[in-house]
Amino acid sequence: MILDGKVPTGPITEKWDKHRFEMKLVSPANKRKYKIIIVGTGLAGASAAASLAELGYQVEVFTYHDSPRRAHSIAAQGGINAAKNYPNDGDSIWRLFYDTVKGGDFRARESNVYRLAQVSNNIIDQCVAQGVPFAREYSGYLANRSFGGAQLSRTFYARGQTGQQLLLGAYSAMMRQVGLNKIVLHTKTEMLDLIVINGIARGVVTRNLLTGKIESYVADAVVLATGGYSNVFYLSTNAQACNVTATYRAYKRGAFFANPCFTQIHPTCIPQSGEHQSKLTLMSESLRNDGRVWVPKNPGDKRKPTEIPEEDRDYYLERMYPSYGNLAPRDIASRAAKRVCDEGRGVGPTGNGVYLDFSDAIKRLGKKVIEERYGNLFEMYERITGDNPYETPMMIYPAPHYTMGGLWVDYNLMSNIPGLHVIGEANFSDHGANRLGASALMQGLADGYFILPYTIGHYFATTKLEKVTTDHPEVKKCVQEVQERIKKLMSINGKKTPTQFHRELGKIMWNYCGMSRNEEGLKKALELVPKLRDEFWSNLTIVGEEGDLNIVLEKALRVADFLEFAELMLWDALERNESCGGHFREEHQYPDGEAKRDDENFCHVAAWEYTGIGNKPIRHVEPLVFEYVPLTVRSYK
Amino acid sequence: MKLTLHIWRQKNTNAKGHFETYIMDNVIEDMSFLEMLDVLNERLILEGKEPVAFDHDCREGICGACSLTINGIPHGPEKGTTTCQLHMRKFKDGDEIWIEPFRARAFPVIKDLIVDRSAFDRIIQAGGFISVNTGQAPEANSILVPKKNADTAMDAAQCIGCGACVAACPNGAAMLFVAAKVSHFAYLPQGQPERKLRVLKMVEQMQKDGFGNCSNYYECEAACPKQISVKFIALMNRDYLKASFSDEKSELIRNQLA
Ligand SMILES: Cc1cc2nc3c(=O)[nH]c(=O)nc-3n(C[C@H](O)[C@H](O)[C@H](O)COP(=O)(O)OP(=O)(O)OC[C@H]3O[C@@H](n4cnc5c(N)ncnc54)[C@H](O)[C@@H]3O)c2cc1C
């Protein structure tokens, strides 16, 4: 099937305005009659919940956290982009649009990206009005810095805690509506299934994590803002609980999953220290503004970094990408790190590490300036590794970080299931095959504050919805299926823990579907994953009870879905027989090792339709047309 | 290294809790405290026993989910550090470690080491915001904030809402948490219009939720993983006093009577 993204006609600069005018409105008195379920309280979910409640809709919000403020968005460090051009360095909406399309290696929908760049400035205005304490100049004006993949300074930040401050802004806006009884908030409640009635998304089935109670909720529309699936790799920079269940369950109910193989490996993370490792810690990309990345010139050089003289060092990013240097985009910087480590020049106990060195910056700017800019990151590094980065270079290595893939949505952020809207990292829409730094926060808030509130109204105004209650047979059936799934998990009585299976799955995915991929490996993984899944369903152990707070069962439910989802990711990686952005197929590279796109055959979104566990899903395409940013080889040299 | 852990186990809010002792061999220096508990939990599951329930998520010291009172100190011995960022290199072979939930009247135990901190959300809901709707905002640079004020606002705003301040306080007061939010907005021009109402409503909710009073022990600052200063409590007290004699207060009383 050829998918229709429902992109409005007309010049790209006018599409969104024109569309806003053409969309049907719901009158204030009628808004009260519509109920919207939102799953997730990260930047996307919280901003949407607040905005929709302010408009007058009835909103019901769900999160598995004990407080909405703990959503994974809280961990974002570096910053948020906008096209304000405050530094007068040549930025514009057009340039942010251009950089994002190019950064995504021409696998995003142009019209969505342009709209994102357009609303980026409103986001900064909104956040400042909410009291987000962005960094400021002495003059009192807002400060900016540069970030990977950009040659100018368009990133707004609040120390190394930008995500925290933006989320607290959205969270407080949302809590204000909770206090006004416009939002009903369910914490510690995990969505386990999507309710679809006559082809339309009408509700969710949830498990209360404190009591184990399975419940159902119905509404006029469902919004998923449930974040990304990097934890399919087991080790990633994501929080422990991040998982794919919400979007994967929607996929099993008929929603198409787009570009699942587009995953981002972040170049600057603290390397793994042992088998006990539970997560990888990101060192903000902003460090690459002042840190220089290098490895020894010669393989096997075991000297301490401070003892290796200049002439024996290879500042490989500066050498290979002179115009961007240490600020080369993430996919490029990550692969370059892998390449030098594969050549035997990696450092640290495992050989999987490269140096990020601040000694030149400290010489140039003084320790105090560096401390002001990165103090908290340096402290965090020292706490984790025991090394002091003021004295010896940091050691870093790439790690899974962000997922560009997600549920397919049209221009209105609605999936192919009417009524099911998907926002934030959970959808696939704006970043193509690679996301630029500081653009995820921008997208989450754009979706929640400034896009969904308009488009969801149009959906209500143009759709006739039958009345449903939780007594509907489809609702009861869905609840029963969830209960049966849990019963089945509880009764396996095997010998391995959910974490053991998760760790094994992560290794398979990292080895065969990680930073670089090839046909042979992907085919091998397509044999290994189903085997592991079979073992899971016959040899899993869960202790404790179903009707109680049960951390083992929670984990088992999430791992069960990862074990199915992984196969989908592998199919996508195998069928996308080209390299682009974060998806690097070894068969497709230029002689110098750069990714080689195949625009003739793959200039499209791949959106997958579920056909049963273990069956190959059906691959649909949405062709991508580049009218404004001409398709070119992406060069950062 | 080898460690002896005494961990608080409690089936649910109403059950009586007790310490159970676990011996941990082969603890590695590079492990985080929670990774050590992960290892214990994996062992317990394989022995068919219920693992120790504890709250955690980001493991980067920012989400505020992790808690634990370690050897009597919320978040353990290292200053300015959450439990998830505490690493085992801070302990030594043969150590005995006592692990309890955060203890406070306003934070009932849910299970084992997990406590209910929803009172914090209710305080924010009562007034921890600026009442601006989406779409109302003026151009960002039309609001100037002196760098010093922005920095101080950020010092206060970086609170992660973990509740260590409450657990550390002999009275179980939430003054530092509330003061941090009140001060964050008090230092910004955007926060001025609602300044009085905000402090009145937040303090009132704090009292309703069963938090104790402040008697200047300053244990809160010492336990705060973000080292938020008690000077913000002084600011809040001043603001509260001023607000108590304001039109906002009379209006609040009128509304409550109506
Ligand atoms: C360490 C780190 C640093 C980052 N730094 C930056 C940065 O500097 N700039 C930038 O632009 N981006 C950054 N990112 C990326 C960015 O933070 C995320 O992409 C973004 O915050 C995702 O927001 P979200 O609202 O889509 O989802 P999340 O914030 O992940 O929220 C997901 C929500 O969904 C809920 N949820 C999920 N599943 C269920 C379910 N089944 N039932 C109930 N609730 C559910 C969760 O409880 C949570 O509330 C960073 C990411 C990481 C990991």
Ligand code: FES
């Ligand atoms: S787990 Fe997030 S602060 Fe400790």
